Amino acid sequence: MNIIHYAANHRSHTMAVEKLVYPAAERNKNPILSVLKRYIQPGADQTLLEISSGSGQHVAHFAPHFPQVTFYPSEYDPYLLGSIAAHANGYSNIRKPVLIDVTTDFRLWDNGTFKPNSLEYIYNANMMHISPYQCTIGLFKNAGQLLKRHGLLITYGPYACDSVIYPESNVKFHNSLRSQNPSWGLRDISDLKRLAEKSDIKLTEVVDMPANNKTIVWRKDGRADRTGEHVSPIGRTAGETAKT
Numbered sequence: 539m540n541i542i543h544y545a546a547n548h549r550s551h552t553m554a555v556e557k558l559v560y561p562a563a564e565r566n567k568n569p570i571l572s573v574l575k576r577y578i579q580p581g582a583d584q585t586l587l588e589i590s591s592g593s594g595q596h597v598a599h600f601a602p603h604f605p606q607v608t609f610y611p612s613e614y615d616p617y618l619l620g621s622i623a624a625h626a627n628g629y630s631n632i633r634k635p636v637l638i639d640v641t642t643d644f645r646l647w648d649n650g651t652f653k654p655n656s657l658e659y660i661y662n663a664n665m666m667h668i669s670p671y672q673c674t675i676g677l678f679k680n681a682g683q684l685l686k687r688h689g690l691l692i693t694y695g696p697y698a699c700d701s702v703i704y705p706e707s708n709v710k711f712h713n714s715l716r717s718q719n720p721s722w723g724l725r726d727i728s729d730l731k732r733l734a735e736k737s738d739i740k741l742t743e744v745v746d747m748p749a750n751n752k753t754i755v756w757r758k759d760g761r762a763d764r765t766g767e768h769v770s771p772i773g774r775t776a777g778e779t780a781k782t
């Protein structure tokens with residue numbers, strides 16, 4: 539299988555048949571994995587849905603470390619499904635990648651594969667700042683309905699904190715995103731906390747990562763379950779520390 543080094547913002551209507559490799563994903567996959575290891579629990583039959591899997595590098599790197607978890611990669615860009623499948627090839631706990639537009643209701647995704655209160659984990663890297671804010675709204679709204687009680691949404695990328703973008707390289711990145719598309723740009727963690735709370739999700743930990751990125755762990759409270767269905771909570775991780 540050939541490997542193609544690839545710019546993350548490429549778009550096409552055909553499908554990649556080979557493994558695309560984003561250099562940034564190669565750099566950040568191990569630091570993100572170390573955070574996942576603190577939160578993903580032992581025990582059987584857990585499910586992780588990845589929103590916007592990109593090339594598929596992350597899911598293929600993470601899955602062998604968590605054989606107790608079934609991974610569902612997904613993408614909005616149909617071109618990327620072939621690359622995700624190529625990276626996932628050979629891993630029995632990675633399902634076929636599915637097309638997901640996170641701004642739509644989860645009941646429409648993959649003919650209703652995903653059920654309310656059914657997921658232990660949702661993972662999303664580097665989407666919020668490179669997509670319209672509607673995608674961020676959709677991510678939290680759907681996560682609030684899809685996650686089990688105490689289920690986790692884990693997000694990764696660069697963020698603003700209390701209206702401050704730091705350091706200067708992130709300010710430049712934000713400005714360049716805005717110049718490409720005025721609806722893109724770094725999201726502020728304070729705004730995200732308010733958005734999350736509308737979906738019964740609370741910020742649990744902000745982890746500083748290399749290259750001025752952060753991994754943010756969000757937990758669905760789930761006490762105010764709106765569906766009326768019985769919800770069995772997932773437990774808390776021993777290594778978890780609360781830094782809200």
Ligand SMILES: C[S@@+](CC[C@H](N)C(=O)[O-])C[C@H]1O[C@@H](n2cnc3c(N)ncnc32)[C@H](O)[C@@H]1O
Pocket residue numbers: 546560563589590591592593613614615618638639640641662663664665668669673
């Ligand atoms: C910079 S890439 C990140 C890819 C990968 N997660 C990574 O970290 O390498 C941003 C991703 O957001 C996805 N995206 C854009 N709009 C979306 C939408 N409406 N629903 C889901 N994903 C979307 C794009 O298709 C793209 O794969």
